[in-house]
Amino acid sequence: MKQPAKNPDLHAEIDESIALRQEVTGFGSLLRAQPFWVFLAILAIGVVMTFVSDAFMTERNLFNITRNFAFFGIMALGMSAVICTAGIDLSVGSLLGLCAITLGLTMQSGLGIEMGFLVCMATAAIVGFINGFLIAYLKMAPFVVTLGMLAMARSIAMVLSNNKMIYDFGPDTDLFEWIGGESVLGVPNVVWVLIVMTAIFWIVWRHTTWGRWVIAIGGNAEAAKLSGIPVERMIVSVYMVCSMCTGLAAFMFIGYTGSATNGMGVTYELTVIAASVIGGANLMGGVVYALGAPIGAALMELIRNSLLLAGIPALWQQFFVGLFLILAVLLEQIRNRGGK
């Protein structure tokens, strides 16, 4: 592995000893990517489950699994962006509830699905903007700001809904419930949305300056700033993107459940953060994979489903989800140590 030095004076042996220099592209990077290993774990669980339960490999079960994790996957795509900047967004669960109510009220009043969608996304954008503004410009800790928003958004949802459930979505109810709950070509619509969103994020992380700058901010915000990147504006946009992913998930989710309550999404933030982290997002920032979000969410849903089919009491579910979260982070640390 030793490279011959052309000029021994200039090329220190120290440099030569760095023979394991790694490049960003190629097969090696696949092996170093967390989502790849989590994907292998998913396959392994899948293989085991085909022997444990006949019901596992049925079309119906796979349909349910993919649909269930798709909502979390869409939210985790946005959460991964926030975590990439070394931030966190604890308000996504409450925001889901708030979006459910603003969307529900709009459609209930007969304004139609387009208006409902716009109001839902605008609600998300405003909440994301407030989070991002406080974090970027007032330099407040993301944990505190979004914890406050977690409480406030839920409360606003309760006030707006007057604590009532909404199940009448006006003239477009059928279309709305079809979008959220039905499928095209045997694949649930929400899964199609997840696929498209994942593809968009894959392109964004790899091929756009927005993605490159977010990753740079996560790596070294000070360096990003000195390079002329508008760090504050970028951070605001990241929190808005995260919230709007939640808004989109809310739109699909309410259509799927066919009713909106202000209690929707309680503790979802924990599931979404866990999915992002299992998918390879590093809370220290600077690491993001588009495929990590859906894969992380898929693993969590798969665990839940597998325990159910294997006849293990549902009370154990949270234990295993937590266990896999810790194992995923441990795996990442071990791989990082091996790489150095």
Next chain:
Amino acid sequence: MSLLELVGITKSFGAIHALEGVDLEVEAGEVVGLMGDNGAGKSTLMKIVAGNFLPTEGTIRIEGREVEFQKPVDARMAGIEIVYQDLALCDNLSAAANVFLGREEKKRIGPFAFIDHKSIFDRAAKIFAELKSETRPRDLVRQMSGGQRQAVAIARTRLSDPKLVLMDEPTAAISVRQVAEVLALIKRLGDSGHAVILVSHRMPDVFEVCDRVAVLRRGLKVADKSIAETSPEEVTGLITGAIEAA
């Protein structure tokens, strides 16, 4: 006409005078060493040239034209690039990505603009080749040695073909063998017609690459001599105050 001309630069922070009436001229292609003990005012002077601070008094001229740097971007627009002491690189990005950070080359596909990876890698490779550095554009900065990181930081300054490069302690944190590599890079910057101000504590570095050395002590410039006319002993004396002025 000098490339950079500082006249009577004074900077006060409340009652503390960090700089008092400092004059300094730098010609194109000249490498000037700026030395002084901790607190002598080196960093303050550099921050004024880089646009981090406005001087309390005094004028800055670039090629004879008076300028006022309100913020670092103004300095960069005037052709001044800075290599920061802590290098200001993103560990999690490739060498090429760091070189082009904030100034990515783009190509348009329909209404969207995408990063032109090929162009960035090619241009970065060309810059590293010019710097005679073996840094590979696709390597992650995290895995690089101190000397290679320095090469990336210096390569950043080559994008805009600056008139003046400020280097703050570029050899402070790297191994002895890598120092030689970095000094060679600085020499090449000078040879290609760039002016360089090298802030350093390390006497041998300054005497190896600089054409001239300026010494600050307690906010005053106490010496400004051609390297050929001075010696490490004299400069040491000037820094510590054993020699009053030269």
